[in-house]
Amino acid sequence: MFRLSRLCLGRDCRAIFGRFVLLLSLVLAPPLSARQAAIVIGNDRGGSVEARLTTLRHLRNSGTRVEIRGDYCLSACTMYLGLANVCTTPRTVFGFHGPSSEIYGIGLTPAAFEHWSQVMARHYPEPIRSWYLSVARNRTMGFYSVRGSDLIEMGVVACSTS
Numbered sequence: 001m002f003r004l005s006r007l008c009l010g011r012d013c014r015a016i017f018g019r020f021v022l023l024l025s026l027v028l029a030p031p032l033s034a035r036q037a038a039i040v041i042g043n044d045r046g047g048s049v050e051a052r053l054t055t056l057r058h059l060r061n062s063g064t065r066v067e068i069r070g071d072y073c074l075s076a077c078t079m080y081l082g083l084a085n086v087c088t089t090p091r092t093v094f095g096f097h098g099p100s101s102e103i104y105g106i107g108l109t110p111a112a113f114e115h116w117s118q119v120m121a122r123h124y125p126e127p128i129r130s131w132y133l134s135v136a137r138n139r140t141m142g143f144y145s146v147r148g149s150d151l152i153e154m155g156v157v158a159c160s161t162s
Helices: 004-008 013-028 049-062 075-082 110-121 128-134 148-153
Strands: 039-041 066-068 072-074 086-088 093-096 144-147
Touching: 049 075, 049 110, 066 075, 072 075, 075 086, 075 093, 075 110, 086 148, 093 148, 110 128, 144 148
Parallel strands: 039 066, 066 086, 072 093
Antiparallel strands: 093 144
8 A cells, every 4th residue: 555654755745745636636637628618609700721620629629619609600610510519599690612722712723622622521510511512612702601590400509598
């Protein structure tokens, strides 16, 4: 059996024991990200798919709840819909379009277009994924606007009103 007295070796046992308890609590505590409140997404214009992938990976690993509550969620913002712990409000408008270059109006090569379409589609639940691949990705200028209420009918969880 382990004895604290063996650990002390003539030192102040209370100080060592206090450090031991602090270290043990840090090791056994859930990660800070798992304890944080839900994050609320509001009026997100999208941006780089690659940058969004990093955010999505972090949120997926931490289990953080994501609530899409803004007036709009456009482009790469729509990729939040694939998280297991996401909800939206009926009034939020989602803007879907196909991948494009960082320079507005400049198209991607067919191979790059296919690659990034598939990357984005993997972050949508069915039936949104199938619709995106057959219809929405083909719009590269402007958006297909879809209300949160329509997505809720398709299986996305509705956020509580509180």
